[in-house]
Amino acid sequence: MPHILMIDDDTELCQLVAEYLAMDGFSLQAVHNGKQGLLAAQQGQQDLVLLDVMLPGLDGLSLLKALRQQRYCPVMMLTARGDDIDRILGLELGADDYLAKPFNPRELVARIKAILRRVELIQQDNSTSSPILSVNGVELNKHNRQVSCQQQLLTLTATEFQLLELLMLRHGELVSKEELSKSVLGRHLQQYDRSLDMHISNIRKKLAHCSEQDKIQTLRGSGYLFLSGPA
Known part of the structure; x- marks a missing residue:
């Protein structure tokens, strides 16, 4: 069961996402504070991180920068619609993708699956061609x-x-x-x-x-x- 870490201070949204992802076979851990979210992400027990930009304690962009200095983990940024600067900065800091709020839960699941497929393809040995x-x-x-x-x-x-x-x-x-x-x-x-x-x-x-x-x-x-x- 793929494990998703969601770092977002919107508790209702986290609950909604958890319920929706559960229907597709994902488990979700929600953290609502930036500093606590960074600690959870550094433990490396998740397959992907959903990361909100606006967070108490530590903003999402600073969290992503700190995480990338220590380890690689797939990260999808969650940004407010129209916040192009946050999206650009997130991608420059190493986010794998972004999704603007409010979002369609089905698109969220599709984006998560696409990122995890990319990681899986990279990790697989390619026996038919030179590595x-x-x-x-x-x-x-x-x-x-x-x-x-x-x-x-x-x-x-x-x-x-x-x-x-x-x-x-x-x-x-x-x-x-x-x-x-x-x-x-x-x-x-x-x-x-x-x-x-x-x-x-x-x-x-x-x-x-x-x-x-x-x-x-x-x-x-x-x-x-x-x-x-x-x-």
């Missing part, structure tokens, strides 16, 4: 989920890892935003959803720490291309 991808100075190991650039280890979220893997597998080829969104995020590309762009931006920033070359090219309105070699 190592090496393209243009970047090496990606599918077995231990490690990525290195010019021999420097990088820390990626599950979403970033899978996006990079797909782009590297198709290096030298344009991959459309729609394909990336469906294959990795598990949903059709939406007009005002910037999460895909933010994930790619995060990957670029991490690669930039060890290479002056921008290894991912953007074709505006079309998609992204991972360069096969130096331009």
